Amino acid sequence: MLNLLLREINVTTLGWVLGIVAVIAVVFAVLIVLVSKLCFVPVDEKAEAIQANLAGANCGGCGYAGCADFAKALAQGKAKINGCGPTPNENKSKIAEILGVPFSAEESKYAVVHCAGGEVSLDKYVYVGNEGCTAQNALLGGRKVCPQGCMGGGTCEACCPYHAVTVEHGVAYANKALCEACGLCVSKCPKGIIELIPKSSKVYVACSTTCKGKDVMNTCKVGCIGCGLCAKNCPNGAIEMVDNIPVINYSKCTGCKVCVAKCPRKCIKEI
Amino acid sequence: MAEFIMIIVSAVFINNFVVVQFLGICPFLGVSKDFKSALGMGLAVTFVMTITCLITYPLYTFVLVPLGIEFMEIIIFIFVIAAIVQMIEMALKKFSPTLYNAMGIYLPLITTNCAVLGVAELVIDTPQIAGLIGITTGAMNMGFAVLYGLFAGLGFTVAIVLMSGLREKIARLPINKHLKGFPIAMICACFIAMAFYVFALI
Numbered sequence: 001m002l003n004l005l006l007r008e009i010n011v012t013t014l015g016w017v018l019g020i021v022a023v024i025a026v027v028f029a030v031l032i033v034l035v036s037k038l039c040f041v042p043v044d045e046k047a048e049a050i051q052a053n054l055a056g057a058n059c060g061g062c063g064y065a066g067c068a069d070f071a072k073a074l075a076q077g078k079a080k081i082n083g084c085g086p087t088p089n090e091n092k093s094k095i096a097e098i099l100g101v102p103f104s105a106e107e108s109k110y111a112v113v114h115c116a117g118g119e120v121s122l123d124k125y126v127y128v129g130n131e132g133c134t135a136q137n138a139l140l141g142g143r144k145v146c147p148q149g150c151m152g153g154g155t156c157e158a159c160c161p162y163h164a165v166t167v168e169h170g171v172a173y174a175n176k177a178l179c180e181a182c183g184l185c186v187s188k189c190p191k192g193i194i195e196l197i198p199k200s201s202k203v204y205v206a207c208s209t210t211c212k213g214k215d216v217m218n219t220c221k222v223g224c225i226g227c228g229l230c231a232k233n234c235p236n237g238a239i240e241m242v243d244n245i246p247v248i249n250y251s252k253c254t255g256c257k258v259c260v261a262k263c264p265r266k267c268i269k270e271i
Numbered sequence: 272m273a274e275f276i277m278i279i280v281s282a283v284f285i286n287n288f289v290v291v292q293f294l295g296i297c298p299f300l301g302v303s304k305d306f307k308s309a310l311g312m313g314l315a316v317t318f319v320m321t322i323t324c325l326i327t328y329p330l331y332t333f334v335l336v337p338l339g340i341e342f343m344e345i346i347i348f349i350f351v352i353a354a355i356v357q358m359i360e361m362a363l364k365k366f367s368p369t370l371y372n373a374m375g376i377y378l379p380l381i382t383t384n385c386a387v388l389g390v391a392e393l394v395i396d397t398p399q400i401a402g403l404i405g406i407t408t409g410a411m412n413m414g415f416a417v418l419y420g421l422f423a424g425l426g427f428t429v430a431i432v433l434m435s436g437l438r439e440k441i442a443r444l445p446i447n448k449h450l451k452g453f454p455i456a457m458i459c460a461c462f463i464a465m466a467f468y469v470f471a472l473i
Contacts, residue, residue, distance in 0.1 A: 013339065013340060016338045016339070016340050017340050017343055020334065020335070020338065020340065020343065020347070021343070021346070021347070021350075024347060024350055024351070025350070028350065028351075028354040031354070031358060032354060032357055032358060032361075035357075035358045035361050035362060036361050038365070039361040039362050039364060039365035039366070040365070041364050041365055065372065068372075069372075131443070154443065158443070
């Protein structure tokens with residue numbers, strides 16, 4: 001059998017094949033070595049080590065082009081470690097070690113939309129046109145009567161790399177379990193009504209209107225009328241009224257939910 | 272001039288690499304989720320296809336054929352493609368970091384892209400390629416080969432960009448959850464393929 005096989009092989013052809021493959025291999029090997037010598041780029045080892053510890057989601061929430069870019073900025077001292085939401089705290093402390101800077105752990109956060117309007121708040125006009133909130137906002141501040149009302153255009157939904165934000169019944173809603181606090185939606189929302197709050201928080205204010213109480217009564221079923229009952233009744237003094245809207249200080253909030261019970265408009269919500 | 276137009280129409284539309292010849296389906300489905308990366312992938316493939324044709328066509332015609340070892344084509348082409356992609360990657364990293372970052376992972380991915388090997392195989396198959404671009408068999412030369420490589424890559428870009436545009440729109444539509452994601456992408460690909468098939472009937 002082997003003899004038969006050997007007789008079938010044409011020695012000249014075999015020689016040419018081996019020769020050509022060897023020649024091509026050598027030529028490309030030399031070329032690659034030459035090119036790699038010619039195009040040597042010094043690798044920033046610090047940045048590589050940092051990148052290995054980052055979440056690697058490439059969400060862009062930090063404002064850089066991706067995790068590699070952010071790692072480079074960190075290594076050069078241009079960025080702050082806490083600029084990244086998705087990276088867990090133990091990895092952040094490792095990065096701080098690499099950089100040789102002190103690191104104070106910050107509680108992981110998630111996004112909430114300070115609006116619950118949607119279908120239950122009135123429209124100024126019927127919007128037909130380019131999808132996305134930015135375009136709609138440019139037209140008389142969007143279709144909602146409330147100047148801070150969520151327009152439900154879905155810009156936050158489209159930009160979220162974790163599919164945590166969805167528009168339901170005309171208002172955006174962030175899923176706590178999926179949100180990695182990258183902050184993309186916060187920067188994309190033209191109304192500025194999305195905020196990152198600590199994950200342990202028990203309540204949030206689902207309204208951010210600046211309208212007067214009477215106007216809110218007429219236009220939105222779930223809008224805050226600025227009555228201040230929540231601030232007056234909070235046993236810990238964690239709520240403060242700023243521009244007719246309650247602002248919760250989460251460092252003081254104990255999660256007693258008195259404000260949820262007292263709010264006549266049900267716009268302070270449990271999480 | 273007539274051949275030039277024929278190469279463009281044939282490579283980009285009638286024999287589009289992705290939707291008619293079904294080569295390079297992997298990046299077509301994998302990297303078509305958003306417009307930017309689809310365009311990046313398409314241009315990277317175009318670039319590699321052109322350079323591959325520039326090297327493999329003379330290598331085959333002037334080295335392998337005279338020596339009578341045409342059967343080694345696949346092994347040698349894979350060799351060449353892998354080496355070229357490696358070198359392009361290193362050169363890009365040095366001379367154009369911006370482009371390197373834009374192409375990112377897509378460049379190494381192309382090493383194993385069957386569309387690139389496909390174009391290298393197609394341009395050396397003289398009777399078939401001559402039929403595709405409407406020339407006599409003897410008139411095939413390196414210029415045609417490289418042009419075909421370039422426009423085949425552009426055809427790939429057209430297909431993947433069309434697909435990414437459709438998928439970006441579809442991602443927002445209220446689709447039955449069983450069809451969401453990959454199944455609807457396959458259906459889209461089917462419609463694009465049918466649309467391109469019409470060019471073959473002209």
